[in-house]
Amino acid sequence: MNLVYFSHSYRKEDADVVGYFGRLLRSENLLPSLDPPSDSVNAAKLERHLNSSDGMVSVLTQRIGGVSPHILFEIALCLTARKPLIVFVEDSLSEKLVPTRILQSRFSRKSFLRQVRTHRHALQIFKAYLGESPPPRYQPSTSRRSSSHSFRHSVSDTTFFRQLAVQSISGQGGAVPVAHRLSRDNP
Numbered sequence: 001m002n003l004v005y006f007s008h009s010y011r012k013e014d015a016d017v018v019g020y021f022g023r024l025l026r027s028e029n030l031l032p033s034l035d036p037p038s039d040s041v042n043a044a045k046l047e048r049h050l051n052s053s054d055g056m057v058s059v060l061t062q063r064i065g066g067v068s069p070h071i072l073f074e075i076a077l078c079l080t081a082r083k084p085l086i087v088f089v090e091d092s093l094s095e096k097l098v099p100t101r102i103l104q105s106r107f108s109r110k111s112f113l114r115q116v117r118t119h120r121h122a123l124q125i126f127k128a129y130l131g132e133s134p135p136p137r138y139q140p141s142t143s144r145r146s147s148s149h150s151f152r153h154s155v156s157d158t159t160f161f162r163q164l165a166v167q168s169i170s171g172q173g174g175a176v177p178v179a180h181r182l183s184r185d186n187p
Contacts, residue, residue, distance in 0.1 A: 002130050005050050005083075006032035007058040007074040014061045020112055021059050021088060021119075028123045030057070041070060046077055054130050055084035057123075061109075062092045075102075086126040088119065103129075 004025065008018045025032050033053055035046060050056065056078040060067050075098075078085045087104045089097060098104050105122035107115055 001029045001031050002054040002127065003031045003033050003052070004130075005053040005056040005074070005078070006034055007056055007071050007078075009059070009061050009063070009068055009071070010037040011061075011063070014059075017061060017090075017107070017109060017112060018059060021057070024116070024119055024123065025057060028120065028127060030123065030127065032057070035074075041073060043073075043077070046074060047081070050074075050077055050081055050083060053083070055126065056086075057126070058085065058087045060087060060089045060093060060097065062090045067093060067097065084126065084129050086122060088122075 006022065006025065008014070008021070010018075022032055033049065035049055056074070058071060058075055058078075060071060075085065075087065079102075085102055087098050087102055089104055089106050091106045091108045103122065103126060105119055107119065112119075
């Protein structure tokens with residue numbers, strides 16, 4: 001089962017559409033992962049959420065003044081992260097809203113239940129791109145004993161790379177830089 005970031009509106013008037021796509025995702029063995037509603041955008045939190053997912057399914061619905069800027073931001077993050085993406089776009093929105101290179105399917109609020117076959121097919125294409133069994137996530141070694149141990153290694157690594165930089169610059173015949181000018185952190 002693939003875990004997908006489910007980007008959608010939390011407005012009451014969109015509840016039926018969002019519920020429909022949520023059920024459709026689960027019926028295709030895609031596990032929707034939700035970002036809880038909030039008044040502000042925390043890009044780092046959204047990036048972590050997206051990175052822990054196999055891809056993104058987004059539902060763009062019409063609202064007064066266009067579409068949700070929050071959902072458009074999430075789509076932009078997905079494109080930047082180069083994650084697989086499918087966007088379901090309400091038919092009352094411009095066809096130019098989402099670039100044609102992005103997998104998308106349109107829906108009508110009046111008849112989305114009659115479009116199940118089309119939406120299911122779009123999700124099957126998306127699933128084929130995700131693959132049956134996504135690769136396991138990288139998990140760093142848990143053998144480190146404490147944060148002070150990690151800190152000592154990062155300080156010694158920083159010192160090593162500073163010394164290496166000084167040696168490489170001085171080896172080219174230039175003046176030897178003073179180590180404290182190489183960075184501002186001076187451990």
